[in-house]
Amino acid sequence: MIRIVRFFQIAFCMQFILTALPVSAVDFTAAEKRKILRHGPWPLPATPDPSNRVSGNPAAVAFGRVLFFDTRLSTSGSVSCATCHRPDAGWTDGRARSRGQRAVDRNALSLFNLRFNRWFGWDGAQDSLWAQNLRPLLDRREMGIGAAGAARLVRADRSLSCHYRLVFGTAPGADDDRVFVDLGKALAAFLETLVTGRTPFDDFRDALAGNDAAGRARYPAAAKRGLRLFVGRGNCAFCHFGPAFTNGEFADAGVPHFAGPGRADPGRFGGIRKLRKSPYTLLGRFNDDPTRSTAVKTRHVRLAHSNFGEFRVPGLRNAALTGPYMHAGSLKTLADTIRHYSTLDEERLHAGGERILRRLDLSGREQADLVAFLDTLTEAESGPKVEVKSEDLFCR
């Protein structure tokens, strides 16, 4: 009897050791290691945006910060950028679909790491950060003040026109569109400063690169298992690729894209069409870079039927802070997003022909592991609190 119990004890232990082995030893294979290293180092080197002549200019950063919190940029006088992008809520609003002066169809994107984006918005309808910043000012559902209204406000307000002069070297001129675009550029200078800090994943990644066993051991086992799924069987890293965990492009991740009853959100398809009609692109007269060195994407982007229902692959740094998720906020938690990938409807997804995502049928533990991994992409310390400095409110 005792012997039998002993046998079971040993068998149990053996099984425990065997299942735990690939994890606690977590010796990633050479191929896995190479894939993991591609998600760093972090932070990335930052260069100014050549299409924006005030990118990186401290006075522009201060002006942009003032504009970001100014409700006078809305027709109702009650909505600012910060209404939907709250600094204390991961620069989103916590709603599924955002609401300014009226409700919009999409989830508010967070504002982290924008300077590394190739396209802006869920549909990539904008090819620069400064152009993206103009969109809510033009959309009546959001702020809607328009180019003329915004230019009038800046010309009339003593503090705003003082900021404008400090940044651009002249008083705001008579060309409404120029002044308007300059506001987008000052806002961009401010938003470019929002770069996420180091995370537990980064420490692990660098320990892996530097063969630092102690550093590697500090990373939780569950996160390691989740990471292995992320770069392996989950296929996640094909799209959520690189240091920012996005390849900067668009995909159909199998998320329903109804914007309302009988109305579909065309996603990237609509985004490219909007881009082509917009006067505020890198191919237009507001690009400050005479060589248009960053306009290659805009010149060569291709419109295809398969773009219908595609949305931008979001970066995953600080994702734990920015729920709800997906373009219309249809999923509440990170665990919900993993469940989504685990139970995907392949029939529907592969109609377009692309075959990357498949139904993963993950176990409960595997799902928890992936969430544990995503949690380690959250910065260890959030940066200094972002608020308008009082001296910036009264520029004279």
Add this chain to the structure above:
Amino acid sequence: MIRRRLRGSAVAAAFALVLSAGSATACERLQDWAGARKIAGKTWTVWWLSEPAAIPVGAHFSVRFRLCGPPARQVRLGGWMPDHRHGMNYRPGVALAGRRGVAEGLLFHMPGRWQLILEIAGAAGREKLTAEAVLE
């Protein structure tokens, strides 16, 4: 930029073409095009080089190429990921001057196995040439 520069040299290239009687010698010389890779087809052989030399994941790159074989009227470039069954999200622009060309605006947006595809058309017919690149 490059398009304009090429157009300028198109005339010169055309002259060079007439002067080099057979293309065989010119093609042999291409062996020395440092770093260039070769794709041999039935009608055309292509030597190509990407810029940057290692094709990046998720960043634009360009391809310079030279053709061996009969004159070509048009060359188009594309990309294809056979395992995922999708191509590129960008349509490259190709500037062709005689047997030299530059394609700009390519972008391979995922790691993995890609095919770089060249479609060549001329009086001698059409041909599709494929090179493989594995991106990490």
